[in-house]
Amino acid sequence: MEQYEAIFYRRSVRHFSKDPLPERLLDNLKKYMMQVMPLYRSEPFRILLVDRKEQPGAVSGPGRVEAPYYLAFFGQDTMLGRCSAGYLAEQLTLYLASREVGTCYQGLARLKEQPPETQPELKLLFLVAFGISEETFREPEEASRLSLEKLAACKDKLSEESRTILRAARMAPSSMNSQPWRFVVYRNRIHLFARKERLGLKTLERMRDVNMGIVLYHMMLAAEELWLTADLQVSELISERSWKNNEYILTLYWKNL
Ligand SMILES: Cc1cc2nc3c(=O)[nH]c(=O)nc-3n(C[C@H](O)[C@H](O)[C@H](O)COP(=O)(O)O)c2cc1C
Structure with a gap:
């Protein structure tokens, strides 16, 4: 499925399998994370992949969905910074959907610690949970x-x-x-x-x-x-x-x- 088609079929997933994603898919995701197009070139950002196997207690907070992986989006906590982060995140959620991987935005979830090497002006804005799921798609008219x-x-x-x-x-x-x-x-x-x-x-x-x-x-x-x-x-x-x-x-x- 192409990213464009995924717009109409993806849905938010709240039940994930604990099974790991194939290594190759994760490697390709990491490559894609480096190619995403910013909305504003001047907006600094950072995207971090959190693997729950390696960091079991890393993610907490209300409304959180249990998932084997998360993407954490850091940016300036300004209108432009947040808008820019949403623009980047949707590229990645549609990329994952196009690979039949389920996703769910996590607006209130938090990371236990600010990861090292994150510029101090960059704040965690939100996360996206992802992993294998049977709920990844629905018919467009069900949305x-x-x-x-x-x-x-x-x-x-x-x-x-x-x-x-x-x-x-x-x-x-x-x-x-x-x-x-x-x-x-x-x-x-x-x-x-x-x-x-x-x-x-x-x-x-x-x-x-x-x-x-x-x-x-x-x-x-x-x-x-x-x-x-x-x-x-x-x-x-x-x-x-x-x-x-x-x-x-x-x-x-x-x-x-
Ligand atoms: C910025 C943002 C934050 C969200 N936060 C949460 C959340 O904390 N928990 C949750 O279960 N869903 C969350 N969602 C998912 C929305 O509830 C979901 O996208 C919306 O209900 C539409 O459903 P659909 O994605 O299945 O079409 C969030 C979505 C966005 C875009």
């Missing part, structure tokens, strides 16, 4: 997601490109399935907005930023699937304005090749 009508306001007639990108975006996983993304859609661009966090809880706000990075990766992957030349930019005009319920994040622009 509980808001309809595109609820998520997107279309300013032009919806182009085939926009429709494909929105379908991929809609399937993105999010903390507590909150789906905080909203889209304003034109023929060759989509403005991405995030719902404002109403409860004012820092943890929810942090996870929302991670969610926005995840959805951005789905949008970019769909654009790539369509062979579009796509770019993410901040529209100055839009970022200067403010909205009651939403916050502007970025705009995806594209051209046909």
Whole structure:
């Protein structure tokens, strides 16, 4: 299965087998971890693979799923840092799904110790549990997601490109399935907005930023699937304005090749 297809079929796994993954798969994962594309080149990050066999008590925290392996994502604890980490993590979860490996984001899980050689400004932002599971896939229509009508306001007639990108975006996983993304859609661009966090809880706000990075990766992957030349930019005009319920994040622009 390709990464793009995995967008529609992967689901969060909460029961993992204790069986180890093949060495070759882990080696390839480690190589892929070094090739992931950052959202912002200037954002420092670190990704660490935790093998529970070697570090049995390394992961703790609420909502934690027991798994044989975890990926730990470190970055700056800022909006950009968290968004960037979500963008990186979704590349890896889709990579793992494309190899039939189950995954589950772990927003509140923690590592017992900050690993040595981690720059002090990098904080653990979240983890992703992974391993062999029988629950790795489901049919796309079984996913509980808001309809595109609820998520997107279309300013032009919806182009085939926009429709494909929105379908991929809609399937993105999010903390507590909150789906905080909203889209304003034109023929060759989509403005991405995030719902404002109403409860004012820092943890929810942090996870929302991670969610926005995840959805951005789905949008970019769909654009790539369509062979579009796509770019993410901040529209100055839009970022200067403010909205009651939403916050502007970025705009995806594209051209046909
Ligand atoms: C940033 C983030 C944090 C999450 N944290 C947890 C968690 O702590 N525990 C858990 O069981 N699931 C967690 N999830 C998984 C979501 O609950 C799940 O993605 C969502 O309900 C949609 O379900 P699906 O991934 O099966 O489509 C998290 C997902 C994201 C994106």
